[in-house]
Amino acid sequence: MEKIGAGSFPKDSLEVLEDASAYAAEYIANVAHRRVSPDAAMMEGMQRFDSPMPERVGDPRETLRLLHKLGSPATMATTAGRFFGLAVGGTLPAAMGARVLSTAWDQIALNEATSPIGVQLEQVASKWLLDILQLPAESSVGFTTGATMANFTCLASARQAVLNKLGWDVSANGLFDAPHLRIVVSAQVHVTVLKALKLLGIGVDRIEYIPCDLQGRALADRLPDLDDHTIVILQAGNINSGASDPIGKIAEKCERAGAWVHVDGAFGLWAAASPKLRHQLDGYHIADSWVVDGHKWLNTPYDCGIAIVKSPNSLHAAMATQAAYIKEGNAVAPKDIVPEFSRSARGVEVWAAMHSLGKQGIADMLDRCCHLAQKFAEGLEKLGFEILNDVVLNQVVATLPEQENLCLDLAAHVQASGEAWFGTTHWNGKTAIRLSIVSWVTTSEDVTQALAAIEIGLDKLAMRGAVRASCSLD
Numbered sequence: 001m002e003k004i005g006a007g008s009f010p011k012d013s014l015e016v017l018e019d020a021s022a023y024a025a026e027y028i029a030n031v032a033h034r035r036v037s038p039d040a041a042m043m044e045g046m047q048r049f050d051s052p053m054p055e056r057v058g059d060p061r062e063t064l065r066l067l068h069k070l071g072s073p074a075t076m077a078t079t080a081g082r083f084f085g086l087a088v089g090g091t092l093p094a095a096m097g098a099r100v101l102s103t104a105w106d107q108i109a110l111n112e113a114t115s116p117i118g119v120q121l122e123q124v125a126s127k128w129l130l131d132i133l134q135l136p137a138e139s140s141v142g143f144t145t146g147a148t149m150a151n152f153t154c155l156a157s158a159r160q161a162v163l164n165k166l167g168w169d170v171s172a173n174g175l176f177d178a179p180h181l182r183i184v185v186s187a188q189v190h191v192t193v194l195k196a197l198k199l200l201g202i203g204v205d206r207i208e209y210i211p212c213d214l215q216g217r218a219l220a221d222r223l224p225d226l227d228d229h230t231i232v233i234l235q236a237g238n239i240n241s242g243a244s245d246p247i248g249k250i251a252e253k254c255e256r257a258g259a260w261v262h263v264d265g266a267f268g269l270w271a272a273a274s275p276k277l278r279h280q281l282d283g284y285h286i287a288d289s290w291v292v293d294g295h296k297w298l299n300t301p302y303d304c305g306i307a308i309v310k311s312p313n314s315l316h317a318a319m320a321t322q323a324a325y326i327k328e329g330n331a332v333a334p335k336d337i338v339p340e341f342s343r344s345a346r347g348v349e350v351w352a353a354m355h356s357l358g359k360q361g362i363a364d365m366l367d368r369c370c371h372l373a374q375k376f377a378e379g380l381e382k383l384g385f386e387i388l389n390d391v392v393l394n395q396v397v398a399t400l401p402e403q404e405n406l407c408l409d410l411a412a413h414v415q416a417s418g419e420a421w422f423g424t425t426h427w428n429g430k431t432a433i434r435l436s437i438v439s440w441v442t443t444s445e446d447v448t449q450a451l452a453a454i455e456i457g458l459d460k461l462a463m464r465g466a467v468r469a470s471c472s473l474d
């Protein structure tokens with residue numbers, strides 16, 4: 001007899017949830033003690049997924065069993081403390097739990113009618129976010145898959161508002177024959193902003209770039225002349241150096257010219273939630289729109305980006321949809337402030353993260369990561385590295401003087417060791433290793449362990465005659 005069908009609910013769901021919970025707990029209990037990147041043996045099992053699709057209904061518990069047995073070992077250990085790639089956090093316990101519970105809820109965060117609790121929690125999370133980031137309380141907040149789509153959302157709103165002021169309704173008339181738009185962007189813009197611009201019909205070859213200093217900050221005195229046709233895109237938190245553009249200085253000029261200012265702060269805007277770090281974003285609140293990621297420094301699970309727009313009208317004009325079969329409620333519907341129509345209530349995890357840490361806990365987490373970045377930089381210097389950035393936030397970029405290319409071998413070596421994971425980059429013409437300290441779970445011991453792995457890597461390269469013998473750690 002086939003197992004799933006009318007009558008199998010809720011028994012199957014309950015059993016599978018119990019299994020999933022036990023597997024997830026086992027995974028979390030062990031993840032700190034295993035390799036960061038899976039080795040060949042750990043990934044061997046995953047090849048077995050590539051089998052013909054079953055013809056018949058199976059046992060859902062067996063599906064889960066396979067997922068854990070073959071899938072869990074083949075993961076990158078991003079929820080433990082020694083993954084320093086990209087700019088990615090782990091997952092706070094409350095946020096992880098909220099994800100599990102909200103999966104059981106399976107809410108359609110489209111409007112109040114389809115998910116009263118989804119909309120309520122997203123509205124509360126929005127208020128709290130505006131409060132801790134010290135942004136204008138009247139702003140609209142939308143929850144997207146990540147900063148890429150959050151940038152898309154904000155820039156769609158910017159396009160709508162700028163063209164509207166010029167007498168053109170882009171939602172109605174599109175871009176053909178529209179008044180020209182100027183896009184002025186920090187030269188160190190993240191690649192995904194360029195993608196968002198492409199999706200919005202703004203060719204990247206039309207962009208005017210603002211040159212940057214050696215920390216990757218846009219030079220306010222090199223801003224081109226601005227006018228009210230212009231959208232200016234700045235950055236809070238350079239993906240390599242962590243430095244932020246002088247947002248206030250530039251935003252004031254934009255305000256005078258009637259230009260729109262957008263701030264991509266995928267991880268760096270979180271600095272606004274720390275009294276110790278906030279000064280780095282001086283004047284950021286003068287902008288018109290901002291982006292920050294929950295799945296980065298707030299340590300919510302993937303995927304969670306946040307789009308914030310000061311003028312709710314322009315966002316609404318760009319994103320609103322109406323359908324006869326959807327009953328409109330009193331609250332502004334999530335479907336009317338982000339590109340997605342039906343989607344998960346990802347604001348639930350944002351609410352849970354903020355509720356569990358509180359303002360102080362979030363500030364402490366941010367400050368702790370920055371402190372660990374300093375420790376990393378000091379340790380790397382003792383090993384003979386040159387630190388290429390001012391370590392002002394959570395980012396460290398370091399190279400081996402006169403032997404830069406060995407950074408590639410070294411990163412590969414440490415990745416293969418399973419002791420830690422970080423990537424490489426090119427910074428001011430140099431090849432370098434690049435470390436992001438973003439996880440709530442990373443400790444001083446994790447940094448020490450990662451430095452020890454780097455030292456072993458250097459020694460191995462020295463044995464091969466590839467690198468000068470390194471100094472040793474204290």
Ligand SMILES: Cc1ncc(COP(=O)(O)O)c(C=O)c1O
Pocket residue numbers: 086087145146147148149190192193235237238239264265266267293305
């Ligand atoms: C400054 C900046 N903008 C945008 C992004 C893209 O974010 P996501 O991967 O959440 O779309 C990143 C990712 O690291 C980033 O650092």
